[in-house]
Amino acid sequence: MGKNELLNPTQIGNWHLKTKIVMAPMTRSFANNNTGTVGEDIVNYYRRRAKDGIGLIITEGIIPSPRGKGTFGVPGLYTNSQVDSWRKVTEAIHEEGGKIVAQLWHVGRLTHRELTGGFPPQAPSPIKADGLVHRLRKPYDTPEEMSLEDIKEVIKEYISAARNAMKAGFDGVEIHGAHGYLIDQFNSEITNKRTDEYGGDLLNRLSFIKEVLKAVIKEVGKDKTIIRFSEIKDDIPGYRWANPEENIKAFIQVFNEVGIQIIHPSTNHFTEKVSNDMTFHQLVRKYWDGIIIGVGNLNPEIASKAIKEGTIDLAAFGRSLIANPDFVHKIKEGRPLKSYQAAIDLKYLY
Numbered sequence: 001m002g003k004n005e006l007l008n009p010t011q012i013g014n015w016h017l018k019t020k021i022v023m024a025p026m027t028r029s030f031a032n033n034n035t036g037t038v039g040e041d042i043v044n045y046y047r048r049r050a051k052d053g054i055g056l057i058i059t060e061g062i063i064p065s066p067r068g069k070g071t072f073g074v075p076g077l078y079t080n081s082q083v084d085s086w087r088k089v090t091e092a093i094h095e096e097g098g099k100i101v102a103q104l105w106h107v108g109r110l111t112h113r114e115l116t117g118g119f120p121p122q123a124p125s126p127i128k129a130d131g132l133v134h135r136l137r138k139p140y141d142t143p144e145e146m147s148l149e150d151i152k153e154v155i156k157e158y159i160s161a162a163r164n165a166m167k168a169g170f171d172g173v174e175i176h177g178a179h180g181y182l183i184d185q186f187n188s189e190i191t192n193k194r195t196d197e198y199g200g201d202l203l204n205r206l207s208f209i210k211e212v213l214k215a216v217i218k219e220v221g222k223d224k225t226i227i228r229f230s231e232i233k234d235d236i237p238g239y240r241w242a243n244p245e246e247n248i249k250a251f252i253q254v255f256n257e258v259g260i261q262i263i264h265p266s267t268n269h270f271t272e273k274v275s276n277d278m279t280f281h282q283l284v285r286k287y288w289d290g291i292i293i294g295v296g297n298l299n300p301e302i303a304s305k306a307i308k309e310g311t312i313d314l315a316a317f318g319r320s321l322i323a324n325p326d327f328v329h330k331i332k333e334g335r336p337l338k339s340y341q342a343a344i345d346l347k348y349l350y
């Protein structure tokens, strides 16, 4: 049996990655809830994964503004003290020869004014989500429809958070355009009922993601920007696109127009067929020649095979990396992986 493809180093633009293993972005709620700064526990948590040999770490979702916050203990990148606290993380990762990008995450309507400094949540249209806010356990608030001014303001917040990410020493940023959060609320016919240039048909609804990407790429460069997008929505279980291939084509048209190079299509089930006997990532690959990060209940064998077949270039692992801080060594040494147990593994940072 040959060496697992995941363990090979690779060059992605200017990033030299020790392995093709990516740590998927995962909210852990261990940041200071009042200041949005990260502490020594978080430095050590990420350092341990970089030391193990993870090629690229994508951080937990980081908010570009207080109104983007959807649960407790979420870090930010909008104050100097937040930037200084993240610098300790990026320095640790670089000392271990790793790379780290900051995931920028605005939850849009999926929150409550008790988390957003007393302001109503922001969204493309004033449509309340069903369900309860994460950990706060109160029904989602009715959001405020964003005016054209608000849209400009939020794009500026993304630019400023991306600039702060560079000041903090990150190797890049990932824009969270997936899972039913703010950007995806613009993308979707369910949450976007606007009649201006940000609403209407699919390409119009994608105007917001396009403008955010253009602005962030202008700020940090296309070699330092990743976009995450998905069909799945955290607040609407089982949500499906009526025509997955048409949706994917529209997203990729936008990605080509803005010149992005690395995309992170997100699904929870990598091997599931979504249309015409093809998986989500196979459909994306049909239209996209650039870098693809695969994800979704991957194991090392499935991931290695998908890289060898050319479906994806890098493979992201989420829950198994929480449960196994020594994931890379376990693969190298052929040791079994510990299975993830949310009730235990989410309680501590190790």
Ligand SMILES: Cc1cc2nc3c(=O)[nH]c(=O)nc-3n(C[C@H](O)[C@H](O)[C@H](O)COP(=O)(O)O)c2cc1C
Residues within 6 Å of the ligand: 024, 025, 026, 027, 028, 060, 061, 103, 105, 176, 178, 179, 228, 266, 267, 268, 295, 296, 297, 298, 316, 317, 318, 319, 320, 346
């Ligand atoms: C505890 C936890 C927190 C997560 N937080 C985020 C997040 O902040 N941003 C994001 O894009 N995805 C988030 N996800 C989704 C993961 O990035 C990943 O896509 C998902 O867990 C599927 O990968 P896996 O099957 O390897 O765990 C989270 C997942 C878990 C389990």
